[in-house]
Amino acid sequence: MTPLMPGNQSRKTGKQNSKINARMEPVNPRLSCVVENSFLPGLRLDRYVAENLKILSRSQIKSRKLRAAVNGKEVKVSRLLRGGETLDLFWEDAPVYDLVPQDIPLEIVYEDENVAVINKPQGMVVHPGAGNYNGTLANALYFRRLCRNAGSGLPPAPGDYLSQGDLSPGIRPGIVHRLDKDTSGLIITAWDEGTHFFLAEQFKQRKVIKTYAAIVSGCPPDSCGQIEKPIGRDRNNRKLFAVNTNGKKSLTLYKVAKTWGNYSLLLIRPKTGRTHQIRVHLKYLGFPIVGDPLYGAKDGILQGCTLMLHAKRLTIKLPGTGRQTFRTKFPARFNDVFSVLDK
Numbered sequence: 001m002t003p004l005m006p007g008n009q010s011r012k013t014g015k016q017n018s019k020i021n022a023r024m025e026p027v028n029p030r031l032s033c034v035v036e037n038s039f040l041p042g043l044r045l046d047r048y049v050a051e052n053l054k055i056l057s058r059s060q061i062k063s064r065k066l067r068a069a070v071n072g073k074e075v076k077v078s079r080l081l082r083g084g085e086t087l088d089l090f091w092e093d094a095p096v097y098d099l100v101p102q103d104i105p106l107e108i109v110y111e112d113e114n115v116a117v118i119n120k121p122q123g124m125v126v127h128p129g130a131g132n133y134n135g136t137l138a139n140a141l142y143f144r145r146l147c148r149n150a151g152s153g154l155p156p157a158p159g160d161y162l163s164q165g166d167l168s169p170g171i172r173p174g175i176v177h178r179l180d181k182d183t184s185g186l187i188i189t190a191w192d193e194g195t196h197f198f199l200a201e202q203f204k205q206r207k208v209i210k211t212y213a214a215i216v217s218g219c220p221p222d223s224c225g226q227i228e229k230p231i232g233r234d235r236n237n238r239k240l241f242a243v244n245t246n247g248k249k250s251l252t253l254y255k256v257a258k259t260w261g262n263y264s265l266l267l268i269r270p271k272t273g274r275t276h277q278i279r280v281h282l283k284y285l286g287f288p289i290v291g292d293p294l295y296g297a298k299d300g301i302l303q304g305c306t307l308m309l310h311a312k313r314l315t316i317k318l319p320g321t322g323r324q325t326f327r328t329k330f331p332a333r334f335n336d337v338f339s340v341l342d343k
Contacts, residue, residue: 031055031089039083045070046077049089056091064091101143102134109326114195114319115188116144116174117326122184122306122333126175141174141189148191176200177208180276182293184331185212185311198319203273209315212268212278213257213330215308215337216287217299219264224255227281231274240294241276243284250274252281260341263290263302267312278309290337302337310334 033053043052045068050058056066066077069088081087107119118137125132128139174189176199190196202208232247234240241247251271258265264287270277276295282288283295290296291305299305315325330338 033087033089035081035083035085035087037083039081041082042080044077045075045079045081045087048081048087049077055089061091066091099128099142100134100139101146102139103143104135104140106137106140106144109186109328110324112318112321114192115190115199116141117186117188117314119328120179120184120187120311122182122331125181126178126187132181137187137189138175145174145191177203177273179311180307180309182307183212183309183311186210186314186326186328187311188314188316188326195319199316202316206271207317209313209325210270210311211313212270213310213312213334214266214268214278214282215290215302215334216264216266216282217290217297218262218287219259220254220256220266220285220287222256224253226254227252227285229281229284231277231280241274241280243280248272248274250277250281252278254282263341302340305337306333308334308337 031053035048039052046058046061046066049056049061049066049068056064061077067090068075068077068079070079070081070085072086072088107121108116109119110117120126120137125136126138128134128136174191174196176188176190176196179185179187188199190199228249228251229243230245230247231241231250232244234242235244249272253269253271255267256264257267266282266287268278268282274280279289279292279295283292288296290299290302290308292307292309310328310331312330313325313327315323317323
């Protein structure tokens, strides 16, 4: 095997996707460290990187093609480590994608010079990714930001997209948090890096209050409650998540707002931010969200429903204006279901 030396990594060139341009940085990141002597032997190198060093997740170790050397000799990432060994790590940067500005109408709930609060429609992807290179919230925000900076309200000429000075290729403009594709509702974005950091810190410190509305199958016995169960990858399907004893600590609060026989409207406040947290916790509780294609069940009455989960209220501190609360009305699909259940 070729010794791992800075600058000695080969760069593979492949066909460029016609819709997106992925560019690898010329120099890959590198980390060198000594495995602590108190380290208990027998842990695989890849698990040590993910669980002890916490610089790459298990999936990133594979996707970014982690390579490693122990005491100067290249080894497999499955090698078992011992205390005192010198570890050199090399991996590829994540691909950086050129973001295409697109004139996509957005429902703006609030906007000032620092932020925009948007009512995201169901079906809109937040970030570009495999199979979703266009039509995302990021594409729409990029376009809107260029128009704002141009000052005329009209987009600059195509050749001037990257001459505006505030967005270079690969930047994901202002997106601080996410909503699943099938979840509608409020999402806040920042127009500058300082505001992005200001907002992101509040999410990190769990100072943001997010309230969701969901129509679920079944009626919880208590008018309010909490679900405090760890969430991790589903052992039977790695693409899904489940309550898992080895998962991350997760807490969801809920309140029953209305009931109709075997259906309920819940107001939900997640205190942590795990992937699919609300959907997983409600399934675990025995009250899956109506229309959930991943965690729900077939419904004999509300057939054809899409995911009945909506980010209805958001409370957060804004730069210069203090703490504010933003609200949205129920989307049309909720009102349609209300009409059916009220009969």
